[in-house]
Amino acid sequence: MNRNYWAIRTSRNTPEITNFILKELRIGRLRQGWGYQDDQDLELIQQKWDKGKKLSSTQKEASRHWRMGNGSIDEGYIQKGDWILVPNIPENGRFSICEVTGDYYFSREAHEDYGHIRPVKVLTSEGVVNNHQLVHGDLRRSLRCRSRMWNIYSHRDSLEQIIAAAGKDVNLLSGVTPVERAENLMAPIIEDMRASASKEIADIIFKNIRAESYESVLQTALDRLFQVTVNHTGGSGEQGADLDIVIQNPFKGDDSADWVVPVQVKDYTDTVGEGTAEQLEQAFESRSKEGKQVIAVVLLVTNATASPELEERMCRLSKEHAIPFLYCGPDESRKIIGEGLFLHAIMNRTT
Numbered sequence: 596m597n598r599n600y601w602a603i604r605t606s607r608n609t610p611e612i613t614n615f616i617l618k619e620l621r622i623g624r625l626r627q628g629w630g631y632q633d634d635q636d637l638e639l640i641q642q643k644w645d646k647g648k649k650l651s652s653t654q655k656e657a658s659r660h661w662r663m664g665n666g667s668i669d670e671g672y673i674q675k676g677d678w679i680l681v682p683n684i685p686e687n688g689r690f691s692i693c694e695v696t697g698d699y700y701f702s703r704e705a706h707e708d709y710g711h712i713r714p715v716k717v718l719t720s721e722g723v724v725n726n727h728q729l730v731h732g733d734l735r736r737s738l739r740c741r742s743r744m745w746n747i748y749s750h751r752d753s754l755e756q757i758i759a760a761a762g763k764d765v766n767l768l769s770g771v772t773p774v775e776r777a778e779n780l781m782a783p784i785i786e787d788m789r790a791s792a793s794k795e796i797a798d799i800i801f802k803n804i805r806a807e808s809y810e811s812v813l814q815t816a817l818d819r820l821f822q823v824t825v826n827h828t829g830g831s832g833e834q835g836a837d838l839d840i841v842i843q844n845p846f847k848g849d850d851s852a853d854w855v856v857p858v859q860v861k862d863y864t865d866t867v868g869e870g871t872a873e874q875l876e877q878a879f880e881s882r883s884k885e886g887k888q889v890i891a892v893v894l895l896v897t898n899a900t901a902s903p904e905l906e907e908r909m910c911r912l913s914k915e916h917a918i919p920f921l922y923c924g925p926d927e928s929r930k931i932i933g934e935g936l937f938l939h940a941i942m943n944r945t946t
Contacts, residue, residue: 602679603744607683617685624715625679629656631653640657641661649906694718729753731753733750736822796937825839826838839856855889858893866899
């Protein structure tokens with residue numbers, strides 16, 4: 596079977612939410628947040644993309660997990676039969692693995708949020724401890740990823756071994772020592788500290804780092820935060836983008852290239868105009884001509900906002916080239932830089 600493997604991080608804001616997510620998962624519904632309004636239905640968002648229409652601000656929040664929706668494998672969507680790892684469910688320090696059994700749909704009947712649903716079958720009834728011997732080191736490190744969703748195809752061997760063991764009633768909860776249990780209980784406290792420190796780091800960086808240095812700072816933050824390769828391409832030969840995010844293609848064959856996401860960085864203080872769209876299109880076309888497989892193009896803005904004309908043009912580019920042309924505004928930029936540099940500082944102190 597041509598199965599793919601994903602990780603989807605759900606909300607753990609309160610014990611009540613965690614219990615709701617777990618209860619729903621056990622009856623076959625994997626839920627994701629940023630689904631607190633009916634117009635955040637991914638089907639409606641896809642229809643807008645297809646028609647080249649502008650997304651609302653709330654729809655943009657939900658569009659980041661578009662792969663959860665219904666679409667073809669060639670377009671990068673989750674498929675029936677794929678496996679999904681859900682970190683920190685049923686509790687901190689454990690994860691669950693489930694298999695997708697049905698199409699995406701949207702419903703807020705059971706909760707005011709978490710309307711995004713994918714039918715699933717849970718394959719690990721009580722979860723798996725993060726430090727189990729079958730959880731390979733690379734997979735364990737991947738669990739630190741802060742994204743809502745990421746591909747873990749490269750860890751398929753570990754996942755297959757875990758599910759094979761679950762089928763033989765192997766204890767997947769062993770290895771939790773009292774110290775490790777204490778660490779799990781401390782996790783929410785550490786998470787609060789991380790969020791606070793990341794915000795302070797972003798405030799300091801944006802006040803003291805000159806604009807021309809943002810690219811290298813952002814490169815470091817992205818590299819640490821998302822565990823991808825980030826190449827600096829800015830300068831006279833940038834060809835429309837300052838950074839290239841390179842993601843290992845899990846289906847890579849002899850003729851397949853790794854996935855590339857060009858990123859154009861703008862440190863404007865007012866509005867980014869429609870002319871920037873030409874750079875974004877150049878980034879797509881130049882890398883495509885080089886044989887690279889571009890899966891998205893990102894405009895990252897540190898202080899300004901995108902003009903309505905630019906947003907409309909980016910929607911048209913998404914439709915014309917059949918990939919997302921995405922706008923990352925100041926709030927998201929600050930979060931990426933703050934969290935990425937926080938992890939970078941912590942990792943440097945422990946190595």
